[in-house]
Amino acid sequence: MARVLVDSPLPQLDRLFDYAVPRELVDSASAGVRVKVPLRTAGRTVEGWIVEIVDEEPSDRPLSDVDEVVSPVPVLPERLYALARRVADRSAGSASGVLKVAVPRRMVRAEKAHLSAGTVPTPRVDDVARAWAYERLSVFPGAEDLLRTGGRGAMSAPPGVEPVTSEGDGAHTPYVGSWAHILAAMAVEGLSRGRSTIIVVPDHRDQDQVEKVLRARLPDEAVVRSDARQSGPARYAAYLRMLAEAPCVVVGNRSAVYAPAAALGAVIIWDDGDPLLAEPLSPGVHARDAALVRQEAEGCALVLAGLTRTTDVERLVSVGWLHEIAPARRVIPxxxxxxxxxxxxxxxxxxxxxxxxxxxxxxxxxxxxxxxxxxxxxVLVCASCRHPARCAHCAGPLRAVRHGAVPACGWCGRSAPAWTCAECAGTTLRMAxxxxxxxxxxxxxxxxxxxxxxxxxxxxxxxxxxxxxxxxxxxxxxxxxxxxxxxxxxxxxxxxxxxxxxxxxxxxxxxxxxxxxxxxxxxxxxxxxxxxxxxxxxxxWNQPAYARAELAERAPLRMPPTVRVAALEGDRRAVTEALATVRSDVDRLDDGSILGPVETEGGGVRALVRFDYAVGPAVAQSLRSSLVAAALRSRKPAKGRVRTPGNTLRVRVDVPDLDL
The missing domain is CATH 3.40.50 (Rossmann fold)
Known part of the structure; x- marks a missing residue:
């Protein structure tokens, strides 16, 4: 019997379904492979992953058969499913939603090339690279011990730029940030011990810097790039390389935090305050939060590094969850x-x-x-009354593309050669x-x-x-x-x-x-x-002190990140019922914990729930049950009534701000 997680956005399907494995698929239907299975309630076939194969137990109910094994490659290892399940439970989301971010689409040609390539050899770190990494990390007391023991740290990276290598003529040696050398040194140190490292950066510019340093110190097969800018085959090939038993160094954007690298030694997040590390797709889990869950589940080291310190990281430092990793000698601009x-x-x-x-x-x-x-x-304004200049067609802001040019709308792109102010009828614009x-x-x-x-x-x-x-x-x-x-x-x-x-x-x-x-x-x-x-x-150059002061000011006001915040949006009935459910399920929510509901532009309502970290699991579970209830209600209308539109309730946990 196969236990299958179906790939569906419907919250009521976020569980494992039992399917019988027909005799002709016994050899290929193993844990982790993609399959197609029937859904009786929907009357169609959907894709999914086999999470585990168990001995079939006698049952009175017949099981549907697995229709097809899409690929013989086990792309969902047990550790990745466990991580997706924990992340989804923490964020009131679905495991398939997390896996949609973590597992790229299958590319047949890349898969065939991977299968024909055979076993990936274990990369070797030479003595020169090992000595370089030791020298780099020696300026951060305790950093190497933290990496070896699976600790958690907040690193204040040094400012400055320097060449990728000291060799060469100097004039044509590319320069990168000094921080890229530090992150690369941690990865080299881990690989020298046979451990993988995941480095998560906000964008391709940061990614290029780290990758240049790594490729100058490690063999090419040891460095795996993973980001959304890659072609589909290249991204899938990189994912298949991560699944190999040979350790590697993964450098990628926010989705790389889920990389299924073998023998994981450390996860490093660079510049966690960058909004690009916040996942916009449901369930909207920040890469930093996913890394925290992964470190706790797998026991690897975790380093949150940056030139500045976010209040989220400073809160973890203040409660003792993260340890300071500071240089022995401060270098400040x-x-x-x-x-x-x-x-x-x-x-x-x-x-x-x-x-x-x-x-x-x-x-x-x-x-x-x-x-x-x-x-x-x-920004352009009226020269007479200083009222912002707006487009006559769409009310968008007018902008000047160059000196003396006709202003154009920033929304629809139409030019405004004969603009007139709606407030004072002025005809002269001023650059604001x-x-x-x-x-x-x-x-x-x-x-x-x-x-x-x-x-x-x-x-x-x-x-x-x-x-x-x-x-x-x-x-x-x-x-x-x-x-x-x-x-x-x-x-x-x-x-x-x-x-x-x-x-x-x-x-x-x-x-x-x-x-x-x-x-x-x-x-x-x-x-x-x-x-x-x-x-x-x-x-x-004392950014942690500012973060501490911000935390102290936000604590009495119960503003994030001193508390967690969940946003509920949808029709009034669904939101109201979800708020009532969470009030009854969680004892430690007072009247000040719930803000709203208030009307939104789309005709629905929005509400916020503020809660302490200690009751986070209970709140997430309650909101999750409300999501399922709202989905089932929209699916099964009462007799004689019109079917309720789907998605009547949307939930996002850990919104960074209250001004949504």
């Missing part, structure tokens, strides 16, 4: 808070001190200027903000003859050479400069802090710190126009 001096215009974007530092630095190499937004003028292109225009006039480079979403640039240039980049798009930037100027800081977001202080500190980390040793980093706790934490 030369950070300065630049404000407009007396006699300078209030509207001046770059104070004289920062401007002078940039001019001096351009004699030696590149200068980085960080701005908040891409484009030329992302400067994007990356306008800033580059202004700096090109200020530094005549100097090369200007724009780096943003429309102009992706990953690296610049060491020649004098002004690099204008949006947050997160800053390229790496050969040898580091000779000066860094952070503009629009006040505008960034004005965003309506509970975590905007954390985000700004992360954006600024990541840019400052690209500076050359001793190069000045000017933060323009802001003061207060975030600016002080940046100037002193």
């Amino acid at each position: 030369k950070t300065l808070l630049s404000a407009t001096r007396e006699g300078e215009g209030r509207g001046q974007r770059i104070p004289s001190a920062a401007f002078a530092a940039a001019r001096e630095a351009l004699q030696h190499g590149p200068v980085l200027v960080q701005v908040a937004r891409p484009g030329y003028a992302p 903000s400067s994007g990356s292109e306008r800033t580059a225009d202004e700096l090109g006039r200020a530094f005549a003859g100097v090369r200007i480079v724009v780096a943003d979403g429309e102009h992706p640039v990953t690296h610049v050479d060491g020649r004098p240039s002004v690099v204008v980049a949006t947050r997160g798009a800053e390229p790496i400069a050969e040898g580091g930037y000779r000066a860094v100027v952070l503009l629009d800081a006040e505008r960034m802090l004005l965003a309506e977001d509970l975590r905007i202080g954390e985000s700004c500190l992360r954006w600024w710190s990541n840019a400052a980390a690209l500076a050359a040793p001793g190069a000045p980093v000017h933060l323009v126009g802001v003061a207060g706790p975030v600016a002080r934490a940046f100037a002193t």
Whole structure:
């Protein structure tokens, strides 16, 4: 008898179903393989995975037969199913939803190539790489012991950039962040002991940096890349390599946290505050949370590393769940808070001190200027009444694509040659903000003859050479400069802090710190126009202290991450019944734990449930039962009544903010 998990989004099907294995499939129907099975209630055939094969017990009810074995390759090892089940239970989701993220689609050609290749040899780490890893980790007391004993740590990574290797002529050696060397050293150390390592990074830029260092120290077959940018066959081939018994180093984006690597020694998460590590697909589990569940289940080491410290990580440090991994000697950038001096215009974007530092630095190499937004003028307003300029067709914001050009709508793309203000009937527009292109225009006039480079979403640039240039980049798009930037100027800081977001202080500190980390040793980093706790934490390079202060302020208000938060959305009946159920199932929920329900734009309602970590399993189980009840009610209408639409209730646990 085969116990099968069907691949279905329906919550009532999130359990194992028993199927009989026909005689002709006995040899191929093993645990972990993909199969097709019939669903009697739906009257159709669906795909699924065999979780286990058990001896058939006598039963009065007949079992349906497995229809087909899709592939003989066991792509769902027991450890991955156990992880998916635990992650789903914690997030009130389904195991098949987690596996949809973890297991790529089958590609026949890649599978045939894998089967014909035979056994994967165990990669070897030479003495040079082993000595390099030991030297790198020696600056972090206790890091090697933590990796060997399966401990949990929060690492404060050092700023700076350096070449991938010290060999070569230097001029053509690519540069990466110093943090990439540290993460790679941990992976090399683990592989030297025959253990796999999973390194999870937010995007392909970080992934490329880590991969370059690893491939310079390890054989190619030891490094496995896994990300959504790969083609289907390449991604499936990488997944099949992870299933092999030979250990490896997996470098990938958020889904790589589920990589079924053999003999797992460590999971490393880089920059967990980046929103790209939050999974948008149901059940919406953050890579950090999945890594915490995996470490507890498998006993591997866990390292949450970053240049800054999120409040989520700081909470785990404060309760003793994570241990500090700090360098024996702190290396901090030369950070300065630049404000407009007396006699300078209030509207001046770059104070004289920062401007002078940039001019001096351009004699030696590149200068980085960080701005908040891409484009030329992302915001236009009426010159008379300062009312935001809107498109007459869709009410979208008007933007200037270049100086003197006809403004265009940022939503529908229509131009507005004869715009008229809806408030005062004015016809003159004014630029209320400067994007990356306008800033580059202004700096090109200020530094005549100097090369200007724009780096943003429309102009992706990953690296610049060491020649004098002004690099204008949006947050997160800053390229790496050969040898580091000779000066860094952070503009629009006040505008960034004005965003309506509970975590905007954390985000700004992360954006600024990541840019400052690209500076050359001793190069000045000017933060323009802001003061207060975030600016002080940046100037002193003490990001954990800011995270501790944020936690202390949020605790009395019961704001995440001091508590967990679940969001319920759907029709009023389903949400109301789910709230009543969770109140009765969990004793430690008071009246202040539930916010809402309130009306939403789609005609439904939304509510939030705040709960302590200790009652998390009970809350998740209760919400899960409400999901199943709502799904079954929509499936079976009462006699004489119209069928209720599906998906009447949606639940997401561990939403990061309350302002959804």
